[in-house]
């Protein structure tokens with residue numbers, strides 16, 4: 001029980017589940033959207049939300065990062081006990097909060113963990129956390145990611161030759177598989193890196209804490225070495241290839257391009273991912289079964305053709321990692337300089353994203369890597385933790401309350417599922433309600449904003465018709481509809497046809 005709660009309070013890793021033993025390889029026992037992981041991430045977010053004022057006051061009045069999961073990942077395992085965190089909750093959690101409501105249950109079911117420590121022990125624990133906060137504040141943070149998912153995917157597809165592989169169903173399965181496993185594989189590789197700590201990981205973004213404070217050329221060299229090591233691991237393991245990688249820090253960033261073994265063809269890449277996706281069908285069904293223990297509003301399945309539910313988060317990347325916007329409605333630049341882009345040739349920084357285009361400084365066609373301030377990076381990862389708990393619990397809610405016929409894809413920021421005709425409206429209403437509920441809890445500190453695209457596709461319409469152009473054209477249409485978390489997309493407002 002102690003080790004399960006430790007995982008939960010450190011923000012559970014991708015693919016984690018409570019019955020997984022500490023040192024087993026995640027990939028071999030990959031569990032998609034385990035309820036234990038989702039509830040764990042929600043609990044972790046709620047603990048942070050209710051303790052954050054207390055932590056800030058006690059650990060870093062001057063404003064360094066005080067995220068509990070990071071502090072607990074930094075501390076060696078034998079330096080803290082779960083009971084000390086609960087001691088802090090007893091001391092400082094808000095009286096009207098969710099955690100207080102859980103108290104009677106905690107006392108009954110987890111008596112030892114909940115009741116064990118006295119105030120002196122809690123204070124000692126807080127001193128350790130304070131030290132961890134100081135160390136994190138002093139050291140260099142490196143933001144590693146596998147960027148440009150769709151663009152890179154297209155580049156692989158463009159190189160394929162085998163007619164069997166250029167088949168659309170094969171490609172779609174392969175793409176869904178890759179989007180589901182990329183984050184998990186990346187976190188696992190990063191956990192094995194030396195001389196740094198994985199503070200957080202999710203959706204293809206990893207935050208590394210280096211074991212020291214580095215600057216300038218030295219930092220750039222270290223970043224390159226780390227990317228090379230990640231890429232090598234991906235190439236040497238069964239994949240035989242590695243996606244494009246970025247490492248960024250305050251002030252600059254580097255890129256490592258896509259790499260593959262000579263013996264592996266682009267066709268091989270797609271073929272093996274497609275096979276995995278087919279083999280993974282059982283895994284997706286198992287995920288649904290694991291949620292059955294919560295099922296109480298089971299919809300009876302109807303006969304007839306299925307519709308497809310398409311649900312995805314509106315610009316999740318932009319929500320977390322920011323963007324240099326064009327001139328806004330008011331005629332002013334919005335969020336100017338939130339992100340700058342480092343030319344990979346001349347290393348100059350531009351305020352506009354000129355990826356794959358001409359750099360204004362050196363005049364060469366170059367790629368560029370975004371860089372943000374340390375504060376902005378910390379904020380981005382904080383927001384990502386909260387939003388991930390929201391996204392995953394939404395998927396879980398849909399599974400338990402609406403029993404989709406089949407899950408085609410689920411992971412990152414999107415869910416595609418076969419549903420009964422006529423089920424869509426009720427699902428959208430429930431997603432809306434779920435978001436409202438969470439904004440009353442751990443999402444409380446975020447600005448409410450539109451969160452989901454939701455589309456109902458009749459049988460015969462494939463989800464790959466939903467391109468970013470289609471979404472952009474709908475932004476305008478939906479703007480007038482007021483503040484809803486879910487933005488419905490109706491096919492007759494778009495260029496999508498059901499021929």
Ligand SMILES: [Zn+2]
Nearest residue numbers: 343346359362
């Ligand atoms: Zn340049």
